[in-house]
Amino acid sequence: MARMATTRRVVVSTIGAWFFGFLIFFPILWMVLTSFKTELEAFAIPPSFLFFHWTTENYATVQERSDYLLHAMNSIIIAGGSTLIALLIAIPAAWSMAFSPTKRTKDVLLWMLSTKMMPPVGVLVPIYLIYKTFGLLDSRIGLVFILCLGNLPIVIWMLFTYFKEIPRDILEAARMDGATIGRELVYVLTPMAIPGLASTLLLNLILAWNEAFWTLNLSTSNAAPLTTFIASYSSPEGLFWAKLSAASTLAIAPILVLGWFSQKQLVRGLTFGAVK
Amino acid sequence: MKHVLGAVCGASALLLAVPAMAETTLTIATVNNGDMIRMQGLTSEFTKKNPDITVKWVTLEENVLRQRVTTDIATKGGQFDVLTIGTYEVPIWAKKGWLVPLANLGADYDVADLLPRIKDAVSADGKLYAAPFYGESSMVMYRTDLFEKAGMKMPEKPTWDFVIDAAKKLTDKGAGTYGICLRGKAGWGENMAFLSAMANSYGARWFDEKWEPQFNTPEWKTTLTTYVNLMKEAGPPGASSNGFNENLALFNAGKCAMWIDATVAASFVTNPKDSKVADKVGFALAPNTGLGKNANWLWAWNLAIPAGSKKAEAAEKFIAWATSKDYTKLVASKDGWANVPPGTRTSLYQNPDYLKVAPFAKLTLASIDAADPNKPTVKPVPYVGVQYAAIPEFQGIGTQVGQQFSAALAGSMTVDAALTAAQSATEREMKRAGYIK
Numbered sequence: 259m260a261r262m263a264t265t266r267r268v269v270v271s272t273i274g275a276w277f278f279g280f281l282i283f284f285p286i287l288w289m290v291l292t293s294f295k296t297e298l299e300a301f302a303i304p305p306s307f308l309f310f311h312w313t314t315e316n317y318a319t320v321q322e323r324s325d326y327l328l329h330a331m332n333s334i335i336i337a338g339g340s341t342l343i344a345l346l347i348a349i350p351a352a353w354s355m356a357f358s359p360t361k362r363t364k365d366v367l368l369w370m371l372s373t374k375m376m377p378p379v380g381v382l383v384p385i386y387l388i389y390k391t392f393g394l395l396d397s398r399i400g401l402v403f404i405l406c407l408g409n410l411p412i413v414i415w416m417l418f419t420y421f422k423e424i425p426r427d428i429l430e431a432a433r434m435d436g437a438t439i440g441r442e443l444v445y446v447l448t449p450m451a452i453p454g455l456a457s458t459l460l461l462n463l464i465l466a467w468n469e470a471f472w473t474l475n476l477s478t479s480n481a482a483p484l485t486t487f488i489a490s491y492s493s494p495e496g497l498f499w500a501k502l503s504a505a506s507t508l509a510i511a512p513i514l515v516l517g518w519f520s521q522k523q524l525v526r527g528l529t530f531g532a533v534k
Numbered sequence: 535m536k537h538v539l540g541a542v543c544g545a546s547a548l549l550l551a552v553p554a555m556a557e558t559t560l561t562i563a564t565v566n567n568g569d570m571i572r573m574q575g576l577t578s579e580f581t582k583k584n585p586d587i588t589v590k591w592v593t594l595e596e597n598v599l600r601q602r603v604t605t606d607i608a609t610k611g612g613q614f615d616v617l618t619i620g621t622y623e624v625p626i627w628a629k630k631g632w633l634v635p636l637a638n639l640g641a642d643y644d645v646a647d648l649l650p651r652i653k654d655a656v657s658a659d660g661k662l663y664a665a666p667f668y669g670e671s672s673m674v675m676y677r678t679d680l681f682e683k684a685g686m687k688m689p690e691k692p693t694w695d696f697v698i699d700a701a702k703k704l705t706d707k708g709a710g711t712y713g714i715c716l717r718g719k720a721g722w723g724e725n726m727a728f729l730s731a732m733a734n735s736y737g738a739r740w741f742d743e744k745w746e747p748q749f750n751t752p753e754w755k756t757t758l759t760t761y762v763n764l765m766k767e768a769g770p771p772g773a774s775s776n777g778f779n780e781n782l783a784l785f786n787a788g789k790c791a792m793w794i795d796a797t798v799a800a801s802f803v804t805n806p807k808d809s810k811v812a813d814k815v816g817f818a819l820a821p822n823t824g825l826g827k828n829a830n831w832l833w834a835w836n837l838a839i840p841a842g843s844k845k846a847e848a849a850e851k852f853i854a855w856a857t858s859k860d861y862t863k864l865v866a867s868k869d870g871w872a873n874v875p876p877g878t879r880t881s882l883y884q885n886p887d888y889l890k891v892a893p894f895a896k897l898t899l900a901s902i903d904a905a906d907p908n909k910p911t912v913k914p915v916p917y918v919g920v921q922y923a924a925i926p927e928f929q930g931i932g933t934q935v936g937q938q939f940s941a942a943l944a945g946s947m948t949v950d951a952a953l954t955a956a957q958s959a960t961e962r963e964m965k966r967a968g969y970i971k
Contacts, residue, residue, distance in 0.1 A: 298808055301783035323571070386609050395613055474598055475605060478561055478613045479590045490593035493566040494723070495778050495796065497786075497808070 286510075293317070293503035300500040316504035324487055326508055333483035334512070335398050336473070337466035340405035341459055347406075348413040349455075353443060355414075356421035357429065367418065370411040378408070378471045389476060396478045404476065405466045413462055420454030421447070456523040460516075467513045484509040558848040563592045563603055564618040565835065569668050569875045572865060573856055579864060580855050587848050596723075603840075607632045612842035615849040619664060621655040621834050621907070625924045628658035634839040634846050635661040639854040647859070647879050649899075652834050655907045664836035665857040669877030670798045671901035672731060672830045673894075674818040677811060680704050680711070680791045690897075694735065694760065694821045694829075697792065701768035704791035713768030715790035716761070719777040720940035722932025727831055727921040728794065729939060730932075733757040735822050735829035739911040740923050740960075745969040747960035749935075749953045758949050762942055774944035786810060794820055794829070797901055800894035801872060817897045819904065825912045831921035832905035834877065877902055927967045934959045 291307070292300050299310045320326070355363045385404065386395075394400030424447065432446045448455070470485040477486060488509050491502040517524070564570045570593070577589050592614070594602060599618070606613045607627065619627070627633050639645065639662075645653070648666060656664040674697070676688055684703055689696065701713030717728045730740065738753035748754060765773050770784055778795060782802060785793045786809040793799075806812040820830035837853045839846050855861060859881060865874045872891040874882065876898060882888055883899045892898075910920040917923035922932060935956040942952035964970050 298786075298810075302787065323574070382605060383609060386605055386611060390609060390611050395611060474594070475602055478563075478592050482592070486592075486594065489595050489598050490566055492595035492598075493779075494596050495798065496567050496802070497779055497782055498566070 286514075289503045290507050292500055293507045295500050297497055297500050300503070301497055316500045317508070319501055320491070320504050320508065324490065324505075326487065329482060329484045329487040329509075330512065332398060332477075332481055333467060333485075333509075336401045336405060336481070336483050337463050339398070339402040340409065340466045341462045343402065343406045344410050344413045344462060345455070345459060348410060348417050348458075349443075349448075352414050352417035352421050353447065356418055356424075357426065367415065370414055374408075374411050382475060386475070395476060396481050398481045400476060401473060401481055401483070404472045405469055408469070408472065409462050409465055412465070413458055416458045416461070417451070417454065420451050420458070423454075424450050453523060456520070460520055460524050464513060464517065557586055557588050558845050559588045559590060560615045560845060560848055560852055561590045561592060561613065562616040562618075562852070563594065563599060563614045565596045565599055566593050567835075568873075570618065570835070572869065572873065573667075573861075576861075576864060576868065580852060583855075584848075584851060587851070589852070607840045607842065610842040612840075612844065614840055615843040615845045616852055617838050617840055618667070618835055619838055621652075621832065621836065622919065622922050622924055622928070624656045624664045624836060624838065625658050625918055626926055627838075628661075628663040632841050633663045634841055634843070634850075635663055636665055636839070636850060636853065637661070638847075638850055639665065643854055643858060644881075647881050649878060649880055649902055651832060651902050651905060651907065652878055655832060655834060656836050664838035665853045666834040666836045666878040667857055668798070668875035669832075669834035669902060670796045671820075671832055671877075671898065671905050672728070672795055673797050673800075673820050673897055673901045674792055674794050675785065675799065675803055676792045676816050676818065677788075677790075677814050678816040679811075679814040681816070688816060688818050691819045691828075692821050694823050697821045698760070698764055698768075701764060701792060705768040710789055711791060712770045712784075712789060713791050714764060715770055715776065715781045715784050715793045716765060716773065717777055717781065717795065718765065718769075718774040718940055718943045719780070720774075720933065720936040721777070722922065722929050722936060724777045724936060725940055725943075726932045726936040727833075728829075729757065729761065729936075730921040731820065731831040732761060732829040734827045734911050734920065735820070735825065736760075737823070737825045737827075737912040739913055739915050741915060741917060741964075743914055743916050745916055745964055747957055747964060749957035749960065754953060755949065758939060758942060758953060761939075762949055765943055766945075774940045796833070797877065797894065797898040800898065801876075801892070804893070817894050819897065819901060827910075827912055828901075828904050830901050830905050832902060832907055833921075925967075925969075927963055927969075931960050931963045934963075 293316055294312045294314065295310050296313055296315070299306060355367065389395045389400055394403070428450070429442060429446060432442050437446065468485070470489075473483050473485045474489060477483070488502070488505050491498055491505040564574075574591050574593070577591075581587060581589060600623075603614065603617050603619065605611070607617070624633070645662065649669065652666045652669045653662070656662060656666055674688070674692060681688055681700070681704075684700075686700055686703070688700075697714070703713070705711065705713035717725045719725055733739070733754060736753050736757045738751060738757055739748050742748055770776070770789060776784070778799070781790070781793055781795060782799055784790050785803055788811050800815075800817060803809050803815050804812050809815075820828045822828045837856060839849045839853070843849055857878065859879065862874045862879070862882060866887070870891065871885075871888045874888065876882065876892070876895070883895055889895050905920045907918050907920055915923075917925060922928050938947065938952040938955045938959070941947040942949050947955075961970070
């Protein structure tokens with residue numbers, strides 16, 4: 259009897275999980291389906307789910323009109339570069355705050371987070387002027403820099419939380435064995451924090467990939483990443499939903515695939531330390 | 535040593551020679567619409583004639599583009615050489631000295647051929663600050679088959695009474711057909727474009743001669759009450775989130791008996807590739823109430839040169855090409871006369887080839903002629919612009935007011951409350967900006 263109840267519960271929760279999973283995934287599925295429709299079918303009322311005339315025409319048009327590879331390459335460089343630099347700065351910062359806290363550590367953490375409290379548009383004009391003066395407008399390095407700065411507080415906070423979970427005794431044992439700070443960081447702390455590091459890296463990569471305020475405002479053509487590629491297909495006057503869907507599908511494909519393959523790490527990292 | 539010296543000399547000579555041979559690269563910012571995309575596709579025709587110029591395109595969604603370009607021009611960032619801007623921006627930016635006047639468009643450009651209303655909208659102090667690429671007004675698009683079935687005939691200049699009556703009669707909610715589709719989505723360029731134009735026809739205005747907001751007047755109350763009641767009775771469900779695209783989709787799917795919107799929609803709704811009702815669409819002027827103003831707006835997308843550009847000469851060459859009569863002919867030869875950018879030149883409306891394929895041409899021209907940006911309302915106003923007031927504060931105010939009116943349409947607010955809120959929000963902004971005390 260008890261076993262039956264358990265089986266039933268498993269079945270119900272599995273169905274429930276699939277249902278909610280499908281519900282959350284549906285907008286993305288709909289976008290992918292729309293990208294294979296003609297413009298007329300894209301806004302047909304009632305909409306057709308699977309039985310429509312499948313076409314790859316939108317992808318061909320998008321390919322013809324814009325340089326997808328250039329935009330994708332820019333996205334990879336900007337998101338990847340900003341994430342790596344942010345991690346290089348954040349690891350020592352989080353390490354020092356987690357293992358040798360001072361009485362100001364909490365204030366410092368809060369101060370870092372406070373930089374995220376102002377909407378970015380509030381500093382658009384000063385940043386724009388600085389970038390203009392230093393010739394950083396429409397440059398990849400400029401975008402790497404601003405995205406790195408923008409995400410740094412989140413990266414430090416996440417790493418700080420992970421590092422806090424690592425027992426100090428292990429570090430002390432390493433010190434007893436004569437490890438220097440550098441060795442301690444590289445050989446003891448980093449391997450233990452790998453799930454946390456991996457999920458921070460992935461999350462930051464996704465945030466940087468999707469960042470659409472600075473990338474739209476500080477780039478024109480040379481450094482324009484996939485966000486501007488999508489923005490060029492959106493229009494308030496004219497129905498280009500199928501083409502927009504095709505462009506969006508192309509834009510999210512790389513990061514979706516990356517997320518798919520690394521979901522194990524991501525989930526492990528995000529729930530790291532949840533169970534004591 | 536000799537070799538090294540030679541190499542250095544050679545390299546320097548090459549370096550020095552580069553600027554002389556250098557190409558001018560123009561960066562052009564533009565919106566994503568059919569006509570602009572077509573222009574991108576035809577750029578090679580321009581570069582063939584001007585081998586020393588290369589062109590880079592930055593295409594963005596309208597609101598993103600507006601923000602992007604405004605930041606760049608206000609900071610003199612110099613990222614763009616040609617901008618696509620609306621008639622709203624031209625007078626404001628010209629006054630601030632942000633645009634280069636277009637004085638060298640060439641002998642065969644024929645400025646006098648530009649439609650007078652459109653030319654007025656892109657000029658300041660008698661100088662042309664932008665060249666119109668395509669122009670539009672708004673008009674009634676209606677289903678001839680539904681009107682015939684109901685035994686009604688749409689007059690060429692309908693009154694609001696007729697439109698309201700017809701909308702109610704043609705509504706068949708059971709069959710999913712609605713008498714009228716109008717914009718309801720909040721935004722200065724969305725519902726407020728339509729409502730400001732509608733208000734003009736009811737004798738209302740945004741501001742009086744002393745810049746006092748006028749939402750507490752009976753004219754605005756009549757406008758908003760009529761609009762909300764009409765949409766409740768004869769509009770599609772969820773109209774408060776419908777903009778141009780949503781209504782276009784509804785009309786093309788055969789759900790609307792009438793739709794009052796941009797004249798540029800005429801070529802979409804009559805195109806059998808996009809529309810299910812392509813052969814059943816008729817056109818009429820936007821409605822009036824007999825006070826002398828129709829409920830239609832005036833808008834044009836224009837090409838202009840920002841004051842920060844170092845390549846003004848090449849930029850002007852491009853603008854002259856893209857807005858010339860020859861460009862129109864080029865589009866016609868490649869994609870047919872139905873696809874040429876409309877609403878900018880008188881000669882287009884005298885061209886028999888165009889008139890043959892564009893049944894909406896006559897009404898587009900009549901609509902544009904009926905909208906005077908310098909005298910948009912029944913009573914006098916201190917501002918320029920039909921469906922907007924060309925002052926920098928208008929975008930913010932217009933969107934705030936639009937949100938109130940959209941809420942009134944959704945039923946979450948009464949008409950009176952929406953008007954009171956609109957009045958106080960506008961008063962506050964106008965005081966802050968120093969127009970009134």
